[in-house]
């Protein structure tokens with residue numbers, strides 16, 4: 001973006017120091033904007049989309065953003081009293097109660113934990129502000145936040161530009177899976193000076209589409225419990241679970257590995273941030289939740305939850321005041337029948353699983369000229385590491401092959417990849433998309 005207009009007319013002088021420094025990076029918007037106009041196959045859109053008939057019975061083939069019928073139906077049926085009044089700062093009681101039950105029911109088939117240690121979730125307007133408030137809760141400007149080298153590109157804007165934090169990273173992968181040892185070793189080294197270590201863990205991961213296997217989840221728990229025994233400070237694990245439950249392989253943790261850390265160690269503070277935005281495909285509803293796990297050594301659970309909730313409410317009140325009420329009420333109403341919600345989610349998951357399998361097969365069969373995807377097994381995306389300049393490839397793909405992808409380049413981290421959002425490409429188009437990508441790569445070598 002060119003800001004020279006503000007310099008020429010003198011308006012730049014009116015800006016705060018933050019406003020002078022900050023800007024919205026145009027990377028992802030530039031590529032998705034171009035793809036909208038130029039692409040026949042658009043793999044830039046990070047929301048589940050496709051023909052209505054693919055997720056609704058007796059529907060036509062209009063292409064749209066997928067949704068959960070029970071939630072949309074509940075929205076239609078809302079009483080004005082559920083729409084017009086403010087929601088309480090921590091969220092509508094019906095939603096908070098329903099979401100706590102949902103969280104516990106999601107996790108309990110897969111993890112052994114005491115449900116009493118789970119707080120009543122606090123409502124935030126999306127996972128984005130949820131994880132941003134949490135970093136403000138535990139870190140001051142200049143402090144360091146740890147995340148994986150594969151991370152959502154918005155983390156830089158949220159944490160570095162808006163909050164003045166430093167992001168440190170650790171490789172997500174080693175060989176074909178998660179590098180659990182590297183993460184634990186990094187936490188240990190960051191804690192060496194007695195500091196607390198604050199980390200954000202995002203699985204299924206954007207951009208790689210990776211969820212730890214069941215074994216990796218268990219290994220991470222053991223490794224971090226061991227580190228917690230050895231260090232003086234606390235390990236704060238913020239789980240960015242925006243894409244929770246979109247998992248396509250049997251040996252993969254079906255839901256957030258937060259479940260492993262509930263009550264795991266008095267020096268491990270586990271906090272879950274999940275939401276209706278992606279999980280219930282209600283992106284524009286802007287409803288998500290922050291859920292703390294207690295540890296019995298911290299004393300009176302209710303007092304601890306009340307204190308943490310008060311801090312969160314201060315961040316909410318001091319920024320957005322409170323969240324959209326209608327969306328909370330609709331999700332709460334839909335959750336009165338969790339079975340229906342789960343069934344509707346399964347339908348969407350099946351559609352995405354088809355696309356995932358089509359992509360795996362197509363990449364496996366194509367001559368990718370040495371380009372290799374990151375391990376992927378879940379979520380909305382796949383990240384293809386390419387051996388030609390990723391931005392030039394994305395440009396060629398759009399201009400000559402009419403395929404939209406998002407290039408991801410980070411020379412410091414050695415990342416040169418294109419992100420393919422298979423969540424928005426129908427399975428019948430995936431082989432063709434991969435064929436065009438392999439041809440575009442080949443063009444660079446001939």
Ligand SMILES: Cc1ncc(COP(=O)(O)O)c(C=O)c1O
Pocket residue numbers: 046125126127128129152202205206240242275277278283288
């Ligand atoms: C890893 C990750 N976390 C959070 C979000 C944002 O979620 P929400 O729409 O709930 O703010 C995204 C979305 O694009 C994401 O990729």
